[in-house]
Amino acid sequence: MNERYRNRIELLQGTLxxxxxxxxxxxxxxxxxxSQAIRANSGDLLQVDAGSLYPALHRLEKQxxxxxxxxxxxxxxxVKVYRLTAxxxxxxxxxxxxxxxxxxxxxxxxxxxxKESAS
Amino acid sequence: xxxxxxxxxxxxxxxxxxxxxxxMAASDRKERGATFREAQAEARREFGNVGLVRExxxxxxxxxxxxxxxxxxxxxxxxxxxxxxxxxxxILSLALGIxxxxxxxxxxxxxxxxPYPYANSDRMVHLTVQQTRGNPSLSTxxxxxxxxxxxxxx
Numbered sequence: 509m510n511e512r513y514r515n516r517i518e519l520l521q522g523t524l525x526x527x528x529x530x531x532x533x534x535x536x537x538x539x540x541x542x543s544q545a546i547r548a549n550s551g552d553l554l555q556v557d558a559g560s561l562y563p564a565l566h567r568l569e570k571q572x573x574x575x576x577x578x579x580x581x582x583x584x585x586x587v588k589v590y591r592l593t594a595x596x597x598x599x600x601x602x603x604x605x606x607x608x609x610x611x612x613x614x615x616x617x618x619x620x621x622x623k624e625s626a627s
Numbered sequence: 628x629x630x631x632x633x634x635x636x637x638x639x640x641x642x643x644x645x646x647x648x649x650x651m652a653a654s655d656r657k658e659r660g661a662t663f664r665e666a667q668a669e670a671r672r673e674f675g676n677v678g679l680v681r682e683x684x685x686x687x688x689x690x691x692x693x694x695x696x697x698x699x700x701x702x703x704x705x706x707x708x709x710x711x712x713x714x715x716x717x718i719l720s721l722a723l724g725i726x727x728x729x730x731x732x733x734x735x736x737x738x739x740x741x742p743y744p745y746a747n748s749d750r751m752v753h754l755t756v757q758q759t760r761g762n763p764s765l766s767t768x769x770x771x772x773x774x775x776x777x778x779x780x781x
Contacts, residue, residue, distance in 0.1 A: 539644055540651040558648065558674045559683055562641075566687040578640075581647075588644045 524564050526607055529600040536591040573599045649674055
């Protein structure tokens, strides 16, 4: 069971970090909000489960790409909200370009003819 | 002690975070028309195993081995307290074993290995001068003896 969760995290790690950083670019957000935003923006296709989300958030926080503050919500609750740091912004740019490279590369492999005509 | 306090704090914060997630998920479902019970259950089901989420998140903190050691120690203590008879036998045999060995070693060391109260006593030598001929009272000049012993030392 534990192994299953860990595998899933490893599988998603690169892209999940990218998705979280991108979501936080729009402003500070708590864990649940991040998962809902990813779900909504992907047209309900990507559902980040909590077993991947919270380890990723804590890992990104440890790497100082995001930082967390506590604020009081409307119903008088302490809520941990995350926001992007300057280093996180840079990391987001790096991961975005990396992702674009990967998706271009895979696209090129899947459609070799198109690539030739384009260049 | 401070580390322990930080530990507790981080643990409580994670708990708060998870509880907040569950509450938000449940209230979203209630808004969509689920009953309180359904909303709670559905939110929990989607979240998955709370204990496991807690655990994989803790792994990120990197103090897992320390926690494992602490948990093993606690478990060990509990088991020992649960079987006091066994514990007493173990403690007594360890105490007797260690005590007897220490006593034996102290005696052997004090009597056989290092019986003198000086440093480097293994380098001490006993020197005697034997007069083989002539008058014994004449040639026991201390200066002369010390000098020849000094040369021996080198």
